[in-house]
Amino acid sequence: MAHRSESHGPEALRPEKKRPEVKRPEDERLPFGQLLVYGTQHILTMYGGLIAPPLIVGAAAGLSAPDIGLLITAGIFISGLATLLQSLGLGPFGARLPIVQGISFASVSTMVSIASRDGVRPVFGAILVAGVIGVILSSFFAHLVRLFPPVVTGTIITVIGISLLPVSFDWALGGVGAKGYGDPGNIALAGLTLLVILVISRLFQGFVSRLSILIGMIAGTLVAIPWGKADFGAVGHGPVVSLPPVFGLGTPVFDAGAIVAMTIVVLVIMTETMADIIAIGQIVETPVDHRRVANGLRADMLSTTVAPVFGAFPASAFAQNVGLVAITGIKSRFAVAAGGGVLVLLGLVPLFGRVVAAIPAPVLGGAGIVLFGSVAASGIRTLSRVEYADNLNLVVVAVSLGMGMVPIARPHFWDKFPSGVGVVLDSGISAAAVTAVLLNLFFNRWRALLKAKPSVFAAAPDERGTPLPEA
Helix, strand or coil: CHHHHHCCCHHHHCCCCCCCCCCCHHHCCCCHHHHHHHHHHHHHHHHHHHHHHHHHHHHHCCCCHHHHHHHHHHHHHHHHHHHHHHHHCECCECCCCCCCEEECCCCHHHHHHHHHHHCCHHHHHHHHHHHHHHHHHHHHHHHHHHHCCHHHHHHHHHHHHHHHHHHHHHHHCCCCCCCCCCCHHHHHHHHHHHHHHHHHHHHCCHHHHHCHHHHHHHHHHHHHHHHCCCCCCCCCCCCCCCCCCCCCCCCCCCCHHHHHHHHHHHHHHHHHHHHHHHHHHHHHCCCCCHHHHHHHHHHHHHHHHHHHHHCCCCEEECHHHHHHHHHHCCCCHHHHHHHHHHHHHHHHCHHHHHHHHCCCHHHHHHHHHHHHHHHHHHHHHHHCCCCCCCCCHHHHHHHHHHHHHHHHHCCCCCCCCCHHHHHHHCCHHHHHHHHHHHHHHHHHHCHHHCCCCCCCCCCCCCCCCCCCCCC
16 A cells, blocks of 8 residues: 555656656757758858958969869868758767858968968968877867856856957958959948848847848849949859869879968867857857867767868868847757758859859848847846956956957967967957966866965955756
8 A cells, every 4th residue: 555655645746657748949950941041041151261261372372363263162062061060960060050061261371381481281281280180189078078167157258259259340341352442432332231130120020030131241242233333244254064073183292391280270170160050049049068169069070070181271160150140039050050051052053152152241241240240149148147256257258358359459460470479369259268368277186276264355266166957
C-alpha cells in the first residue's frame, strides 16, 4: 500500500524520461518567398565588404582587371558555400546559427604585404597551411569560450560595431579612392537612405518593417540613378555564367615567413568569429556551448582552407550581418542559408554580381550606419547586465574599449612594433578581445588574487563563474 500511495505523489506527475522537444529560435522555417527576400537582404548588406578585399589585394599584387574579377567571383562563390556550411551544418562542421560568412578584413593588411612583394601565389599557399592549422586548433580553441563572460563579450561586441562604423562613413563619402569622394551629394544620398530606413521602421510593422534595410537600399539606388550617382553601364559586359577555375591564378607557393604571418592572422580570425558566434547566440537567445563554437570555428577554417583552391581568401563571420539579425528579428538560420545560396548563384553568374556591385557606395553607407551601430548597441545592452558594484569590471570595460579604439583612432599606432604584434593589435576587435580576457582573468578569475574581503575597488564575483551547458 505504501508503494501505491507513493505513486499518487509528485513523482507520478513527472514525465518518465521523455521531455517535449523545445524548438530553437534559429530552426524556424519560413515560406520560401520570405526566405529568399530575407536572404537577399543579408547579401546586399555585406556585398560591399565582400568585394573590397579582392579589389585591394589584387591591386597590391599588380593583377589585371580580368584577374581581379576572378578574385571577386571566387570570393563570392566561397562565401556562399561557407555560409551554407555554417548555417546548415554538415556533421561536426557548422554552428547551425544565422551566420553569414565572407572574406575577412582582418587578413587584408597581411595579404597586401605578401602580395605586393611576391604576388598572390605565396598568399594562397600561406592561407592553405594556416587554414589546416586552424581546423586542428578549433576544438581546443572553442574551450576558451569559458573565458568570455558578459563583461568580455559585451566589450568585444561593442568594439566590433564601433570598428565597422568608419567603413560606413567611407561608403557615405563615396568610397575610398572614388571620384568625388567627400562630395556633399554623396553624404545627402547616404542620409536619404538612412532616412527611408528609419521611416519604414517607424511607420510599418511585421514583414515590411523587417525589410527596412532592403527597401532603403532600393530607394537610395533608384534616387541615385537620375542623380548620376549610379552606373549600371558595365552590367551587360562580361560572361553571364562562369565557374571559378581551380588554381586559376597559379598553384600555391609555400613560403615559411608568409605561413607564420598568416597563421597569426588565422588566430585573429578565429577570435573574431568566436565573438560573432557568441554574439549571435545572445541575439537569437539560444544556448552556445563550447561544442557549438568548435563546430562554427571548424567550418570557418575548412572554408578558409578550401578558399585558395578557387582563388579566394580567408573566410570569417560577418559582424554586419549579426547587426541585421538584431534589427530585423529574423532569427532563422534557413534565411541566412538562402542568402548563401544567392551568393553561390552570384559566384556562378557574374551578371548578377555586377548588378549588385552597381549599388552606389553612399547607399551602402547609409544602411551601414544603422547596421554597424546596432552591433555596438547590442554590446552595450550586454554590458548593461554586468554587475559593476564592488568589483573592477568597470576597469575591464574601460581599458578594453580603449585598446580596441587605438587602431580605429590612430591606424599607424603599432607600425614600429614587430609584425606579429601589429597583426594582432592592428585589429580593434582582437586587441579588445585579448585585453578583456586577460583583465577578466586578472581581476575575476585568478584564485591567488581572490579574497573574501577585497579592497573597496575590487570585489571579485563567484570564482566558479557560470559554466556553459554541455551540448
